[in-house]
Amino acid sequence: EIVLTQSPATLSLSPGERATLSCRASQSVSSYLAWYQQKPGQAPRLLIYDASNRATGIPARFSGSGSGTDFTLTISSLEPEDFAVYYCQQRSNWPSYTFGQGTKLEIK
Amino acid sequence: EVQLVESGGGLVKPGGSLRLSCAASGFTFSSYSMNWVRQAPGKGLEWVSSISSSSSYIYYADSVKGRFTISRDNAKNSLYLQMNSLRAEDTAVYYCARTAMVTNWFDPWGQGTLVTVSS
Numbered sequence: 096e097i098v099l100t101q102s103p104a105t106l107s108l109s110p111g112e113r114a115t116l117s118c119r120a121s122q123s124v125s126s127y128l129a130w131y132q133q134k135p136g137q138a139p140r141l142l143i144y145d146a147s148n149r150a151t152g153i154p155a156r157f158s159g160s161g162s163g164t165d166f167t168l169t170i171s172s173l174e175p176e177d178f179a180v181y182y183c184q185q186r187s188n189w190p191s192y193t194f195g196q197g198t199k200l201e202i203k
Numbered sequence: 204e205v206q207l208v209e210s211g212g213g214l215v216k217p218g219g220s221l222r223l224s225c226a227a228s229g230f231t232f233s234s235y236s237m238n239w240v241r242q243a244p245g246k247g248l249e250w251v252s253s254i255s256s257s258s259s260y261i262y263y264a265d266s267v268k269g270r271f272t273i274s275r276d277n278a279k280n281s282l283y284l285q286m287n288s289l290r291a292e293d294t295a296v297y298y299c300a301r302t303a304m305v306t307n308w309f310d311p312w313g314q315g316t317l318v319t320v321s322s
Binding site (some may be wrong): 097128131137138139140141144145148150181184186190191193194195196197 | 241247248250253260262266298303306307309310311312313314315319
């Protein structure tokens with residue numbers, strides 16, 4: 096099983112600051128990695144797919160990078176609505192999928 | 204508008220059974236693979252099961268294999284998850300999610316239905 100480890104567990108920042116979230120895979124997943132945002136009481140929403148492609152309707156301040164085992168989600172300038180939990184997901188060993196444990200982005 | 208609405212959750216005793224449903228609308232349901240993902244209270248996401256558009260291919264996480272059965276009725280635009288031999292560790296919000304045709308990722312997701320396994 097491919098394990099995804101996200102860091103940090105919690106990130107405390109202020110609106111307007113830059114956020115950098117990390118996801119590390121236990122073995123190469125090539126570019127088969129996605130990022131999701133989940134707000135309290137809501138379903139996850141796809142942000143980034145195939146490591147660096149923004150999903151439909153996702154603002155340009157969200158960007159993804161990386162390949163192999165190390166991936167980054169960057170939010171260039173935090174808006175109040177961006178404070179949420181972020182999960183990475185891999186499908187390299189489809190049909191099995193795994194998710195990271197999540198990073199909580201909170202207001203400082 | 205694409206919409207997925209789960210139902211069927213509730214409180215069930217250990218060893219019991221429950222059947223979840225996911226009603227789809229706003230897209231050609233029969234053309235898409237579908238998935239179930241769960242989230243234990245205060246925890247992360249766990250993929251549970253996937254089914255191809257024509258039900259030809261079905262996959263399960265090891266944690267539910269032999270106990271859960273995924274199915275679909277394309278005529279009714281509905282996805283199902285039959286859950287048997289339920290355990291306390293199956294307690295979670297269960298989400299259905301579409302496999303997006305262009306990206307092959309889970310998009311969108313329903314709002315989820317809570318399953319609580321407790322005596």
